[in-house]
Amino acid sequence: MKIHLKIGFIGVGNLAQTVIKGLIENKVVEAKSIFGSNRSDGKLQKIADLYGINACATNEEVVDKADVIVIATKPQDLAGAIEPIASVFTEKQMLISLAAGVTLRQLRKKLPQCRIVRLMPNTPSLISRGVIGFVMNEEDPGLQTIVEDLFEPLGYVLKVEDEEKFEALMVSCSAGTGFIFELMMYWQEWIEERGFDPDTARKMTVETFLGASMLASQQKEASLEDLLLKVSSKKGVTAAGLQSMRELEIERALRYSFEKAALRNQELAKET
Numbered sequence: 076m077k078i079h080l081k082i083g084f085i086g087v088g089n090l091a092q093t094v095i096k097g098l099i100e101n102k103v104v105e106a107k108s109i110f111g112s113n114r115s116d117g118k119l120q121k122i123a124d125l126y127g128i129n130a131c132a133t134n135e136e137v138v139d140k141a142d143v144i145v146i147a148t149k150p151q152d153l154a155g156a157i158e159p160i161a162s163v164f165t166e167k168q169m170l171i172s173l174a175a176g177v178t179l180r181q182l183r184k185k186l187p188q189c190r191i192v193r194l195m196p197n198t199p200s201l202i203s204r205g206v207i208g209f210v211m212n213e214e215d216p217g218l219q220t221i222v223e224d225l226f227e228p229l230g231y232v233l234k235v236e237d238e239e240k241f242e243a244l245m246v247s248c249s250a251g252t253g254f255i256f257e258l259m260m261y262w263q264e265w266i267e268e269r270g271f272d273p274d275t276a277r278k279m280t281v282e283t284f285l286g287a288s289m290l291a292s293q294q295k296e297a298s299l300e301d302l303l304l305k306v307s308s309k310k311g312v313t314a315a316g317l318q319s320m321r322e323l324e325i326e327r328a329l330r331y332s333f334e335k336a337a338l339r340n341q342e343l344a345k346e347t
């Protein structure tokens with residue numbers, strides 16, 4: 076086992092279950108060192124039976140038992156989960172918050188005694204192909220290693236220096252996953268309009284995105300521009316399409332969407 080600490084999860088919903096599964100299957104943490112609590116009992120018992128983790132009757136019990144506490148509720152439930160038990164946390168404990176929109180400053184205010192990390196996995200983490208960004212209050216190499224070891228089973232783990240970069244990561248990789256699906260829908264629709272059945276059109280679309288991504292992933296020495304040049308010859312078919320994409324300022328439209336998403340993230344942070 077890589078980590079010999081006790082890990083607690085407050086909230087064992089979709090994301091927490093993915094993390095727990097990754098930790099156990101990849102032998103990062105033993106099931107008996109994992110503790111969980113949840114608002115509704117049924118879900119917790121199911122997870123405990125499935126993975127052999129410890130089911131705790133209360134959130135307080137999780138904090139009591141664990142060294143690292145992952146708060147995996149939705150952002151709007153975070154305050155209700157932590158505030159009543161804030162005094163139970165000790166200065167030795169580490170808190171990892173998965174809640175979007177709850178800043179380090181807000182977390183520090185609630186739990187001034189703990190070492191705190193904000194972490195954001197994107198949805199492909201569910202299939203171990205995620206981008207998982209995290210940010211901490213201050214340099215803490217010990218805590219950084221723990222976070223990297225815990226979340227590596229979900230994909231590419233990346234520490235960013237500040238919350239501005241954390242927001243950029245959320246917009247480009249978490250919201251970005253949604254933007255990619257939107258583009259894929261345009262692809263599929265266009266293919267279907269040319270007489271392909273939906274299943275074939277979907278497969279053609281998915282394989283095109285996957286193939287391009289895998290090529291870029293494998294040919295690490297090539298920049299994305301190099302790869303683009305390789306598929307487009309002067310006055311060719313691809314070049315004609317690209318020229319039109321540029322005339323229509325697709326980049327500007329996308330940048331605008333990124334900025335809009337960032338603004339919404341800031342609004343949500345205020346509301347939370």
Ligand SMILES: NC(=O)c1ccc[n+]([C@@H]2O[C@H](COP(=O)([O-])OP(=O)(O)OC[C@H]3O[C@@H](n4cnc5c(N)ncnc54)[C@H](OP(=O)(O)O)[C@@H]3O)[C@@H](O)[C@H]2O)c1
Nearest residue numbers: 086088089090113114115148149150152156173174196198
């Ligand atoms: N799923 C993803 O792909 C993903 C990706 C990136 C980030 N995230 C972030 O991860 C967090 C969790 O998302 P999720 O999709 O896993 O949500 P989810 O499936 O709704 O899980 C949240 C869990 O928290 C439990 N909960 C709520 N209040 C609680 C309390 N006071 N005490 C104990 N447990 C409580 C809920 O219990 P009930 O059973 O009663 O509902 C639920 O099981 C969110 O902040 C989200 O933004 C998720």
